[in-house]
Amino acid sequence: xxxxxxxxxxxxxxxxxxxxxxxxxxxxxxxxxxxxxxRNAVRYDxxxxxxxxxxxxxxxxxxxxxxxxxxxxxxxxxxxxGSDEDVADAxxxxxxxxxxxxxxxxxxxxxxxxxxQYRNESVMFYSYIFILDEVGGRLLADASDDEISExxxxxxxxxxxLVRALDNIKGRWQDWGKFRYISSNxxxxxxxxxxx
Numbered sequence: 001x002x003x004x005x006x007x008x009x010x011x012x013x014x015x016x017x018x019x020x021x022x023x024x025x026x027x028x029x030x031x032x033x034x035x036x037x038x039r040n041a042v043r044y045d046x047x048x049x050x051x052x053x054x055x056x057x058x059x060x061x062x063x064x065x066x067x068x069x070x071x072x073x074x075x076x077x078x079x080x081x082g083s084d085e086d087v088a089d090a091x092x093x094x095x096x097x098x099x100x101x102x103x104x105x106x107x108x109x110x111x112x113x114x115x116x117q118y119r120n121e122s123v124m125f126y127s128y129i130f131i132l133d134e135v136g137g138r139l140l141a142d143a144s145d146d147e148i149s150e151x152x153x154x155x156x157x158x159x160x161x162l163v164r165a166l167d168n169i170k171g172r173w174q175d176w177g178k179f180r181y182i183s184s185n186x187x188x189x190x191x192x193x194x195x196x
Contacts, residue, residue, distance in 0.1 A: 002042045002124045004113055012087055012108055012128075020110035020129075023186070027178055028117045034175035035118035038125055046080035048111075048126030050091040053187035054103060056134050060153040061191070062099065063162055067149040070173050074152050074162045076184040081128070091130050100142030103132040109190040112182060127183045131190060156191060163188050 013020050029035045053076050054062045063074035079094025081087055088105070095103050109129035116123050139151060154162065163184045169177030 002047055002126075004111075004124065004126060008087065009111060015088070016105055016108045018108035020108045022111055022113060024113045024115070025182055026115040026117055027182070029175050031175065032118050034179070035116050035121070035123070038116045038179075039121075039123045041080070042123055042125060047083055048081045048128065049078045049183075050081060050087065050094055051076055051078045051127050051129045051183045051187060052091055052095050052103075052132055053130065053191070054095065054099065054101060054132045054134055055106065056153060058153075060155060061159050062139070063152045063154055063159070064098075064148045065150045065152070066147060070169055070171075073165060073169065073173070073177075074150075075166060075180045076187050077148070078127070078183060081126075087128050091128070091132070095132065096137070096142075097144045098148055100137050100140055100144070101134050102136035104135050105130060106133050107131040107190065107194065109186065112186055114179070114182065116179075127186070129183070129186050129190065131187065131194075156188070159188055159191075 009022065056062065064077045065074045077098050079090065079098060081090040092103070095101055109131060112127040112129065114125045114127060116125060140148065163181060166177045166181035166184060
């Protein structure tokens with residue numbers, strides 16, 4: 001069973017001098033497909049993810065897409081946390097792998113404790129939200145994986161438009177969009193309220 005480690009959360013806050021919040025969210029699915037995908041990821045591969053909102057030197061935020069996403073859909077990048085991996089180590093590793101960048105943690109916004117639910121089954125998943133400043137590397141050129149096909153650098157207004165688009169996806173990507181809306185919107189809310 002994937003149980004939230006509050007001592008680890010408190011340690012992250014202490015190490016980073018952060019006042020991160022814990023927010024509980026439930027996502028109910030009418031179909032089993034995406035629910036089963038998350039359940040299998042938790043069972044075999046990861047206990048959660050790091051959500052990394054990278055701010056470029058010009059103040060714009062990096063949004064990403066893969067070639068198989070619906071048209072004009074972008075999100076904040078994320079990466080898995082291994083079963084025994086330190087959360088802060090995971091964020092630095094994932095940013096290097098996916099974006100090819102070196103970053104500094106500006107803020108730890110907190111964690112979303114997400115309950116994925118399908119009928120009477122549920123599984124817990126944890127999204128740790130980080131606000132990061134780019135300090136080095138070459139965007140995508142230094143990335144070690146090729147998951148990302150396109151980058152968009154946006155201001156807060158465009159960020160908001162792209163986040164809302166995730167919540168409005170229809171068809172086979174709808175369940176994925178619900179999940180990605182929650183994590184991307186958490187980063188957006190933090191930026192809007194902290195005026196970074």
